[in-house]
Amino acid sequence: MGGEGWMRGTEFLREKEDDSNEEPASLPLLMDSVIQVLAELEQKAPVTEAIPIAPVWQLSAQHSGPHDPLHHFLLQSWSLQAIELDPITLSPELQGLTKEVARHSVQGRQEYGVVLAPDGSTVAVEPLLAGLEAGLQGHRLINLPLDSTATPPDASDHSPDVRVTSPDNQASLPDAKAKAPTTVDSLLVTLARDLGLTFLQGPKNWSHPGLGAEGCWDQLSTPRNFTLLNAEASPLTTAFLNGALDGALLGDYLTRAPKPRPPLSHLLSQYYGPGVAGDPTLRSNFRRQNGATLISAPALTQQVWGTLILLQRLEPAHPQLQGMSQEQLVLVATHATKEFTKAFLGCPAIHPRCVWGAAPYRGHPTPLRLPLGFLYVHHTYVPALPCTTLASCAANMRSMQRFHQDTRGWDDIGYSFVMGSDGYMYEGRGWHWVGAHTRGYNSRGFGVAFVGNYTAELPVEAALRVVRDVLPRCAVRAGLLRPDYKLLGHRQLVPTDCPGDALFQLLRTWPHFDAVSPQRPHYLSLRPI
Known part of the structure; x- marks a missing residue:
């Protein structure tokens, strides 16, 4: 399920052992x-x-x-x-x-x-x-x-x-x-x-x-x-x-x-x-x-x-x-x-940050208090096209991280995880650190985004299955997500069209979806963090 070693993975270089008897291939x-x-x-x-x-x-x-x-x-x-x-x-x-x-x-x-x-x-x-x-x-x-x-x-x-x-x-x-x-x-x-x-x-x-x-x-x-x-x-x-x-x-x-x-x-x-x-x-x-x-x-x-x-x-x-x-x-x-x-x-196959070439986290991450009770679903909108290869997905991750860090001024890419259409999930902030994906509610749930614009179409079924079934089941078993977790679309919490009309209508049929009024979550009446 990953751990707290992701920060090391952003700047990873390993020194080769000195062995004079071994000829490097x-x-x-x-x-x-x-x-x-x-x-x-x-x-x-x-x-x-x-x-x-x-x-x-x-x-x-x-x-x-x-x-x-x-x-x-x-x-x-x-x-x-x-x-x-x-x-x-x-x-x-x-x-x-x-x-x-x-x-x-x-x-x-x-x-x-x-x-x-x-x-x-x-x-x-x-x-x-x-x-x-x-x-x-x-x-x-x-x-x-x-x-x-x-x-x-x-x-x-x-x-x-x-x-x-x-x-x-x-x-x-x-x-x-x-x-x-x-x-x-x-x-x-x-x-x-x-x-x-x-x-x-x-x-x-x-x-x-x-x-x-x-x-x-x-x-x-x-x-x-x-x-x-x-x-x-x-x-x-x-x-x-x-x-x-x-x-x-x-x-x-x-x-x-x-x-x-x-x-x-x-x-x-x-x-x-x-x-x-x-x-x-x-x-x-x-x-x-x-x-x-x-x-x-x-x-x-x-x-x-x-x-x-x-x-x-x-x-x-x-x-x-x-x-x-x-x-x-x-x-x-x-x-x-x-x-x-x-x-x-x-469990889903999750590429660690070093695979997509993440830049280092800026500042000091805030640890989450696990297990969490919510899973928030997003789409990236931009990039608008699904990524189907490691090269395209990794490039999208780096582009989003640069935008979040350099334009938004955030410490890192905002999402906890990002789902590609290549069969892989990509680690963002991960399981242990507060993200910047759902303003006001970042410390209460994980934010998972599908790469692409899903206003008029849906992600591929393999990607939907991972976010709908595999990821939450695995997180619940590992004690990272509560068994009674609630699943929400981003638009239900903040003024946005995210995660797109087509995807949001599908979310409404998923297990654990909670049909609260958009931007009026009755069960999140506590002061936002």
Whole structure:
């Protein structure tokens, strides 16, 4: 949901660590660079169902990495363990990139193995490749090995259903009739493993503040270093979750795509561009919506549970899994799934200020007293056209901030958040600071503006859904907005046509809309702040 680190993101520059033994790669850490590497790999050793892409990538990087029993098991399951691959000679700059992004890790506030995508999101390459590799194999369900140090499942019952008591009760245990899974979905193994191991750390991490942590690049044109805004971030960063989701979505597409399947470089160019196979909804801008459609909570609970069982069987001495009972594993899986689906998939994708190039806040921001009771809806009017790309939305944000700061004399852009038509929300003042969006009532509610003029037309449905459903539901769950919040159009509080006639008429049909007389709010009779 964001935090108080947004001010750091406005002036963010990260010093590169001095390592005389490491030759800096000349390629920027962009998704386009990854696509360039894949294109060359495909040219020199075509990647097909018979050749797993992740080992090809690692061998070409001459990067062996730590032994991964889980990945080895998956290769065995795909009958690929006997394939011998020789390192492929790449140009020095491409080889340098593969070394940098072959492994994902978080060390303090520094995140490695990530690249910047054209839509402004940051993506971990390792889980992305794992999903692509699984999709190329075609078959998703892999049987678990039978030997186990944990209580074995009933091998005669292969029911995929898992029934547990309410995840809100931390003391709850699985239903007595629950059956341990006997298969894992290869597309979800990477996500399930990291979710399970992170939440195995104990109840204190079941609402880990670092889940889905965002960060800032040192520069956007030629990014080289990425630093997290949250010092308490877990490995389940936004970049990792983005990569795992993208891998699962593209892997799922590959399992269904007719042969010959498209080259991976072409597939990624479409997914991080206009959309796969001409479908503008199947692209990275909408990964959370598509991920929620692909991954149901019961199915993911089953996969996290199954992956923990698999790890327990592959590594009996695993320090986190040794001696864990089935009841403990399914409880962890249930809570991990709940947090991921509610706090990540169920929340809007919000670009932090550093992504759109915000200027620093002027003065000292005033903290809000949370939770708030109101959500005020605006349209920007100028810019009048919806923004549909990162470039146009970021330019609009900077233009509005300059107008608010230099012409209006305000400390910052006035809105709490701004909704683009590219699938992303853009952070303005954010969740924690009083804005300048609804004169007289700024301290009582969040101000959210749609980019565009909506006097005669409506925003795109994807943008409407975020402001109507996703944002408030997420804010209520996080304790930022009261469950009984009121939704109002800007015109109901001050003399203005905002948010436009067409949009305001639609607002009147939304949940939580309060039909008070314009400019005469009976419940806001207290002295305005």
